[in-house]
Amino acid sequence: xxxxxxxxxxxxxxxxxxxxxxxxxxxxxxxxxxxxxxxxxxxxxxxxxxxxxxxxxxxxxxxxxxxxxxxxxxxxxxxxxxxxxxxxxxxxxxxxxxxxxxxxxxxxxxxxxxxxxxxxxxxxxxxxxxxxxxxxxxxxxxxxxxxxxxxxxxxxxxxxxxxxxxxxxxxxxxxxxxxxxxxxxxxxxxxxxxxxxxxxxxxxxxxxxxxxxxxxxxxxxxxxxxxxxxxxxxxxxxxxxxxxxxxxxxxxxxxxxxxxxxxxxxxxxxxxxxxxxxxxxxxxxxxxxxxxxxxxxxxxxxxxxxxxxxxxxxxxxxxxxxxxxxxxxxxxxxxxxxxxxxxxxxxxxxxxxxxxxxxxxxxxxxxxxxxxxxxxxxxxxxxxxxxxxxxxxxxxxxxxxxxxxxxxxxxxxxxxxxxxxxxxxxxxxxxxxxxxxxxxxxxxxxxxxxxxxxxxxxxxxxxxxxxxxxxxxxxxxxxxxxxxxxxxxxxxxxxxxxxxxxxxxxxxxxxxxxxxxxxxxxxxxxxxxxxxxxxxxxxxxxxxxxxxxxxxxxxxxxxxxxxxxxxxxxxxxxxxxxxxxxxxxxxxxxxxxxxxxxxxxxxxxxxxxxxxxxxxxxxxxxxxxxxxxxxxxxxxxxxxxxxxxxxxxxxxxxxxxxxxxxxxxxxxxxxxxxxxxxxxxxx
Numbered sequence: 001x002x003x004x005x006x007x008x009x010x011x012x013x014x015x016x017x018x019x020x021x022x023x024x025x026x027x028x029x030x031x032x033x034x035x036x037x038x039x040x041x042x043x044x045x046x047x048x049x050x051x052x053x054x055x056x057x058x059x060x061x062x063x064x065x066x067x068x069x070x071x072x073x074x075x076x077x078x079x080x081x082x083x084x085x086x087x088x089x090x091x092x093x094x095x096x097x098x099x100x101x102x103x104x105x106x107x108x109x110x111x112x113x114x115x116x117x118x119x120x121x122x123x124x125x126x127x128x129x130x131x132x133x134x135x136x137x138x139x140x141x142x143x144x145x146x147x148x149x150x151x152x153x154x155x156x157x158x159x160x161x162x163x164x165x166x167x168x169x170x171x172x173x174x175x176x177x178x179x180x181x182x183x184x185x186x187x188x189x190x191x192x193x194x195x196x197x198x199x200x201x202x203x204x205x206x207x208x209x210x211x212x213x214x215x216x217x218x219x220x221x222x223x224x225x226x227x228x229x230x231x232x233x234x235x236x237x238x239x240x241x242x243x244x245x246x247x248x249x250x251x252x253x254x255x256x257x258x259x260x261x262x263x264x265x266x267x268x269x270x271x272x273x274x275x276x277x278x279x280x281x282x283x284x285x286x287x288x289x290x291x292x293x294x295x296x297x298x299x300x301x302x303x304x305x306x307x308x309x310x311x312x313x314x315x316x317x318x319x320x321x322x323x324x325x326x327x328x329x330x331x332x333x334x335x336x337x338x339x340x341x342x343x344x345x346x347x348x349x350x351x352x353x354x355x356x357x358x359x360x361x362x363x364x365x366x367x368x369x370x371x372x373x374x375x376x377x378x379x380x381x382x383x384x385x386x387x388x389x390x391x392x393x394x395x396x397x398x399x400x401x402x403x404x405x406x407x408x409x410x411x412x413x414x415x416x417x418x419x420x421x422x423x424x425x426x427x428x429x430x431x432x433x434x435x436x437x438x439x440x441x442x443x444x445x446x447x448x449x450x451x452x453x454x455x456x457x458x459x460x461x462x463x464x465x466x467x468x469x470x471x472x473x474x475x476x477x478x479x480x481x482x483x484x485x486x487x488x489x490x491x492x493x494x495x496x497x498x499x500x501x502x503x504x505x506x507x508x509x510x511x512x513x514x515x516x517x518x519x520x521x522x523x524x525x526x527x528x529x530x531x532x533x534x535x536x537x538x539x540x541x542x543x544x545x546x547x548x549x550x551x552x553x554x555x556x557x558x559x560x561x562x563x564x565x566x567x568x569x570x571x572x573x574x575x576x577x578x579x580x581x582x583x584x585x586x587x588x589x590x591x592x593x594x595x596x597x598x599x600x601x602x603x604x605x606x607x608x609x610x611x612x613x614x615x616x617x618x619x620x621x622x623x624x625x626x627x628x629x630x631x632x633x634x635x636x637x638x639x640x641x642x643x644x645x646x647x648x649x650x651x652x653x654x655x656x657x658x659x660x661x662x663x664x665x666x667x668x669x670x671x672x673x674x675x676x677x678x679x680x681x682x683x
Contacts, residue, residue: 054127068209083280095204098238138452152181205235375424457487553582585615592623619653
């Protein structure tokens with residue numbers, strides 16, 4: 001297994017006439033250039049495996065509860081699209097953490113699916129404990145794109161944030177303005193305070209129907225009876241569920257009187273009570289909570305078990321996790337991009353995470369965390385990962401990898417935890433020893449490259465800063481991108497680039513124009529990755545705008561495949577437009593590979609030679625004639641006609657296809673072929 005930070009492979013897709021695009025969240029979806037991108041294919045590429053995970057994960061309403069929301073005046077007014085001028089078709093359900101907002105939203109979603117047959121029902125349930133696409137606006141937009149019907153539309157969004165509110169408000173205003181029938185139902189906590197101009201509000205915990213639902217749940221599930229539960233709930237359904245479970249357990253153990261005395265607590269105090277009860281495995285509980293709170297990606301139940309116990313014990317880990325976490329951690333089906341075929345672990349509710357972070361609760365549970373709980377947590381998890389790796393025997397792992405379920409996570413993410421610890425001001429200055437530390441199977445980190453190179457290449461900005469402060473060797477030349485400055489520039493680590501320039505150049509005499517690696521110079525690396533801010537920074541520190549080397553020859557040629565603002569920036573700093581070198585020969589030919597008419601115009605206006613020979617396609621015209629329309633999202637005919645109007649020789653020979661006409665024929669571009677023949681092209 002090779003962790004991602006050990007790879008020197010370039011992650012940027014090459015832009016040639018034949019390539020395959022791959023969606024990182026949907027590895028099975030690939031599309032070949034030269035073919036029309038159909039709507040189903042586009043929608044498939046936007047989908048992701050955990051798109052409905054949160055909705056499916058939410059429990060159904062308890063029998064004979066939840067229907068009250070359907071009968072409220074607020075809901076009826078929203079559903080029937082009346083008085084739009086007052087609420088713009090928006091119903092906003094608000095409630096405190098644990099009131100059951102998500103369960104209600106799922107109930108509303110099922111009601112709309114069942115009753116509103118004449119409307120398209122779309123919904124997105126944000127998952128704060130899930131993976132990146134499950135908890136970001138991008139995931140919501142990719143989900144909603146799957147709804148390709150027009151109007152009328154019912155849109156339900158659960159657990160939104162302020163950015164989504166702005167988007168939904170604009171959507172509601174636009175819909176009313178253009179008389180498009182769109183009804184939006186959303187839910188959120190009361191805080192942080194976010195608002196819209198117009199909406200209908202429904203507060204869960206103050207509604208009589210919600211109070212009645214709590215009474216129904218207690219009556220159906222509590223052994224014996226206790227009216228104080230309903231009084232102490234304050235509308236928090238999660239509190240009721242936990243208290244009923246605790247009371248039933250106490251009843252079975254004959255401890256009901258002692259437990260009843262602790263009932264009148266809020267949710268935070270209830271969590272504290274759960275964790276403060278007699279616990280012979282307190283350290284195990286603390287570490288388990290820290291793992292679920294701070295893991296880089298969701299752990300499986302088996303991984304969490306081994307991460308916590310270091311694989312020294314055996315047994316049914318699912319039951320051990322529930323026991324040690326006091327029921328605050330649960331397993332759910334893994335439907336995300338990290339699919340393992342096993343359940344992943346999470347807190348039973350987002351309020352558990354809030355409880356641990358807020359009001360110094362972590363420190364009260366584990367005083368060793370002192371005043372920096374999150375940073376200390378990450379430092380501890382880093383140590384757990386390294387300790388686990390150092391105990392591995394490579395030969396045994398290869399034969400019995402299933403015996404070491406935590407090894408993948410530990411080897412891939414221990415640097416991430418170190419980075420987060422340093423970012424939280426828990427010093428990692430002595431972390432350089434990791435590079436030389438030997439395991440049973442060799443060095444913990446590959447020796448193909450300095451530690452600083454690893455940190456710079458993979459955006460570990462804070463670790464790089466810590467390493468520079470420790471005065472470790474800074475200019476080791478390793479890897480495909482050459483000197484340390486190049487990977488930092490390519491990956492867009494602006495902070496690290498600035499740090500390297502200040503410390504490495506000014507204090508140690510390193511060269512901002514150092515040559516080597518795939519992109520030749522740091523300036524070219526930054527240009528190809530469209531890092532305009534870093535390009536400006538490098539130029540400010542004396543980068544040679546016309547330095548030659550690397551796959552694209554010059555920074556201008558690299559920028560010509562990127563953005564016109566980058567091209568303009570380099571030209572303003574004296575970039576020569578007709579330098580012949582690199583993969584595409586000239587910057588103009590590079591622009592034509594993209595079919596980018598706007599960049600071509602800038603280059604031509606700055607004196608680019610339209611008939612310059614060289615590079616993969618021989619001439620800019622041949623490059624334009626062979627440009628794949630799927631990649632460029634532009635019409636290559638426009639760029640081709642531009643070159644012809646600037647005097648391009650339509651029958652110039654050379655390059656991969658021999659000529660522009662041959663290129664158009666070979667790539668199946670009949671439209672380009674006809675245009676070239678119109679301008680006199682012959683075989």
